[in-house]
Amino acid sequence: MGFLHRNRQLTPYLLLAPGLLWLGVFFVVPLGFLAYQSLESGNFDIGYSFTWAWGNYWDAIHNYREQFIRSLEYAGIATALALLVCYPVAYWIAFRGGRWKNLLLLFIVAPFFVTYLIRTLAWESILSDNGIVVRTLQHLHVLGPGGRLLATSTAVVAGITYNFLPFMALPLYVSLEQIDERLLEAAQDLYASKWKAFIRVTLPLSLPGVVAGTLLTFIPAAGDFINAQLLGSPNNHMIGNVIQSKFLELTDYPAAASMSFILMAAILLAVFAYARAVGTEQLTGTAV
Amino acid sequence: MSAVAATAQPRARNFAASAWAFVRHHVLTAYSILFFLYLLLPIAVVVMFSFNHPSGKFNYVWQGFTWNNWRYWDGVPGIRSAIFLSLEIALFASIVATVLGTLIALALVRYGFRGRGATNILIFLPLSTPEIVLGASLLTLFLNLNVVFGFWTILIAHIMFCISFAVVTVKARLVGFDRHLEEAAMDLGANEWVTFRKVTLPLIAPAILAALLLCFAISIDDFVVTYFNAGSETTFPLFVWGAARVGAPPQVNVIGTAIFVVAVSAMLVNVLVQMRRERSAATT
Numbered sequence: 001m002g003f004l005h006r007n008r009q010l011t012p013y014l015l016l017a018p019g020l021l022w023l024g025v026f027f028v029v030p031l032g033f034l035a036y037q038s039l040e041s042g043n044f045d046i047g048y049s050f051t052w053a054w055g056n057y058w059d060a061i062h063n064y065r066e067q068f069i070r071s072l073e074y075a076g077i078a079t080a081l082a083l084l085v086c087y088p089v090a091y092w093i094a095f096r097g098g099r100w101k102n103l104l105l106l107f108i109v110a111p112f113f114v115t116y117l118i119r120t121l122a123w124e125s126i127l128s129d130n131g132i133v134v135r136t137l138q139h140l141h142v143l144g145p146g147g148r149l150l151a152t153s154t155a156v157v158a159g160i161t162y163n164f165l166p167f168m169a170l171p172l173y174v175s176l177e178q179i180d181e182r183l184l185e186a187a188q189d190l191y192a193s194k195w196k197a198f199i200r201v202t203l204p205l206s207l208p209g210v211v212a213g214t215l216l217t218f219i220p221a222a223g224d225f226i227n228a229q230l231l232g233s234p235n236n237h238m239i240g241n242v243i244q245s246k247f248l249e250l251t252d253y254p255a256a257a258s259m260s261f262i263l264m265a266a267i268l269l270a271v272f273a274y275a276r277a278v279g280t281e282q283l284t285g286t287a288v
Numbered sequence: 289m290s291a292v293a294a295t296a297q298p299r300a301r302n303f304a305a306s307a308w309a310f311v312r313h314h315v316l317t318a319y320s321i322l323f324f325l326y327l328l329l330p331i332a333v334v335v336m337f338s339f340n341h342p343s344g345k346f347n348y349v350w351q352g353f354t355w356n357n358w359r360y361w362d363g364v365p366g367i368r369s370a371i372f373l374s375l376e377i378a379l380f381a382s383i384v385a386t387v388l389g390t391l392i393a394l395a396l397v398r399y400g401f402r403g404r405g406a407t408n409i410l411i412f413l414p415l416s417t418p419e420i421v422l423g424a425s426l427l428t429l430f431l432n433l434n435v436v437f438g439f440w441t442i443l444i445a446h447i448m449f450c451i452s453f454a455v456v457t458v459k460a461r462l463v464g465f466d467r468h469l470e471e472a473a474m475d476l477g478a479n480e481w482v483t484f485r486k487v488t489l490p491l492i493a494p495a496i497l498a499a500l501l502l503c504f505a506i507s508i509d510d511f512v513v514t515y516f517n518a519g520s521e522t523t524f525p526l527f528v529w530g531a532a533r534v535g536a537p538p539q540v541n542v543i544g545t546a547i548f549v550v551a552v553s554a555m556l557v558n559v560l561v562q563m564r565r566e567r568s569a570a571t572t
Contacts, residue, residue, distance in 0.1 A: 012399035016407060019388035019451055026448040027414050030425035037428045085323065092320045099566065102559045106552070107324055111331045113551035115509050117528040118544040121536055122330035125337070125348045165327070215416070223418025226511065230532065240420050247424055247516065257428060260421045267418065 038257035048254060056258040064242050064259065071238040072266060074153070074228075075221035078160040082168040082217050083210065085161070090172035090209075091202075095181070108169050120159055120230050127155050127231065151233035159227035167216040175209025176202070211278055215271060222267050239263055331548065338541035347538050357538040361546075364537045370527035371543060373439070374508050377523065381446035382503035388447070389454025389503075390496055396455070397462040414452045422449060423516030430517065437519025445517045446510065450503040457502055461495030505551060 038056055042048040061068070093104045111119065127133055127149040137143040149155045179202060187197035225240030239259060246256035337347055341354040362368040396407065414422065426445050435441060469491070473483040511525040518526055528540050 009401070012395040012401040015391040015395035015399075019392040019455070020407065020410060022388060022447060023410055023414065023451060026426060026429070026444055027422070028410075030429040031421075033428045033432055034421075034425040037432075088316060089320045089323045092316050096317070099563060102562060106555055106559050108327065110548070110552045110555070111327050113505060113509075114331055114334055114544050114548045115511075115525055115528060117511055117525050117532065118334055118536075118540060119330050121528070121532055121540075122333040122337075126330065126333055128348055130349075162326075162330070219416055219418060223420045225420065240418075243420055243424060244515075247427060253428065253431070256424065260424045263418060264421055 034257045034260060037253050038261055040254045042254075044251040044253075053254065056254050057262065060255060060259045060262055064239060067237055067239045067242050068262065068266060070236070071222050071240065071263070072270060074157050074160060074238060075218050075224075076270075078157050078164070078221050079168070079214055079218045081157070081161045082165055083172075083214065086165060086169040086172055086213070087210075090169055090176050094173055094176035094179075101177075105170070105173065109166055112166055116163065117226065117230075119163065120226055123155075123159050123162065124150065124230055127158075150231060151236070153232070153236050155231040156228050156236045156238075159231045160221050160224060163224075163227065164217045164221055167220070168213040171212035171216060172206065172209040175206045175212075179205045207278065211274075214274065218270065219267055222270075223263060334541050334548075335545050338538055338545045340538050340541075342538060347536060347541070357542050361539055361542045364531075364539045366522060367524075367527060367537075367539055367543070370522045370524045373521060374524040377439075377442055377446055378504045378507040380443055381450055381507045382500050385447045385450030385503045386454045386458075386496060386500045389451050389499060390458050390492075392451070392455045393458035393462055397459060397465075411452050411455050414449055415456075419449075419510075419512040420516075423513040426513070427516040437517060438521045441517045441519065442514055442521060442523065445513045446507045449510070449513060450506060453502055453506060454499040457499040458492065458495045461492055461498075465491065501554070508547065 036050060037048070039050060039053050040048040041051045041053040041056070089108075093101055097104050114122075125131065129148050129150065134143065134147070134149055137149075138145060138147060143149075183201055183205075184197050187201050188194070192200065222238075223240050225238055225244050228236050228238045228241050240263075243256050243259050243263070246252045246259070336350070338357055339353050339355070340347055340350055341352040341356070342349075343351050357363075362371075392407070392411065395401070396404065423445070426441075426448070429435075430437060430441055470483050470487050473487045474480075478486065509525065510523075511529065514523050514526060515529070522530070524543065528536060531537060531540055
């Protein structure tokens, strides 16, 4: 430690080095390899060679436009649903939770300690053709006699919504919990109705949580393929399903790599569009 | 406070307002209870079907109660080794990632240095990259370098995506940390290392433990990145994936339930201890 004492400005770099090196070698460098692979041509049998094959990108967009659009659509709907479902509960815990707050938060996180796949399989059996949900809906004539939920886009979106709920609920709770309740009292002293106080004070102050929750839900949802695989049919396949099968079953690496980059670009575009809509201050305020 | 404002109003208005307040208050509570039921519904299904006695391959329809799935939890070929591999990976990955993450968090909170902004972005990026891209890019790296897929590739991948979670968790605690305690130790003649060991480390120990548990939970649950980088090795989530194609045996529910019970009881104990501490702090 004597060495460190003499070279204090070196200390932070020594602390950072091992972790950042790991992220550099196993996160940044692989992205470079992925970019390189996405511009290769050839096939698995004759081998791949680097030819600046930008055509891979056009082919991917051309052939799988449907899946790209579906991914963004499903992820968008699921994110909006998660926001609507979680906001009242996060509000309830933050303002009415009292000393039970931590216990209630535990209840929100607890289901997610059952393995992701097992949770999704449980939904598969809940929504299955002769399960209670389908039979009740048939009884109420919401579904026709032969109607089903599995293998529909409803089931896939419902699964995605459920599986990413804590990513929405926790940031919402954190931003609501930080609101100084005296501000709400002040609003009411100034003759704002409770509803108006909510719209003009609570909602704007919770916006950072809304933004963080939306991003944390939308990003993993757009790349998901498990819900579409287990709860949907090939008609509901998302771009994640295509990337997965191209990489691991068809060994068409350049196509799969270019699709991965298009997915990232599409997500970034969606995030920027969203950031413009809500104001960049909110975004940078929450990012780290 | 609404009552104070309302006394000036006519009586009928007062009654309507308080009735409306009562309904609204309870609508929110009722809604929240429904929300928790919805959250826990699939978990109840998982637990219930771990006691099912399926007649065929498919564990979808309730056939009858049995303890046998629990008694013969490893009665399915491959499940035992999959669980042990998952535990092993989660243990090593969470330890390494927590150590690396704690060091980064210390540097970020404690020191001003060039490249802080870039470091923050590098920590944030893996968290905001879809898992499928993380898995796919590592796959191309290993393929191009002709690395043999298996235990080590899985471990490398898990450490990679756990580091950022560890940094964020420890950082949150360090930000609210009273630096005067360390300065006091130094004033009393302790050198940097002794100060770190005797003052800093015990104070941030809860955050390190939290990071360790979080990384363990994320690692043991990971499917996507592992799927891309496992080769012929099978972790528990990969086992479930394979089994799901032909009908998952009830033992899958048994293990799922067991992991759930262990994790939730650990968190429950933590929360209850915290609540008690807060109460005793309030009374003294």
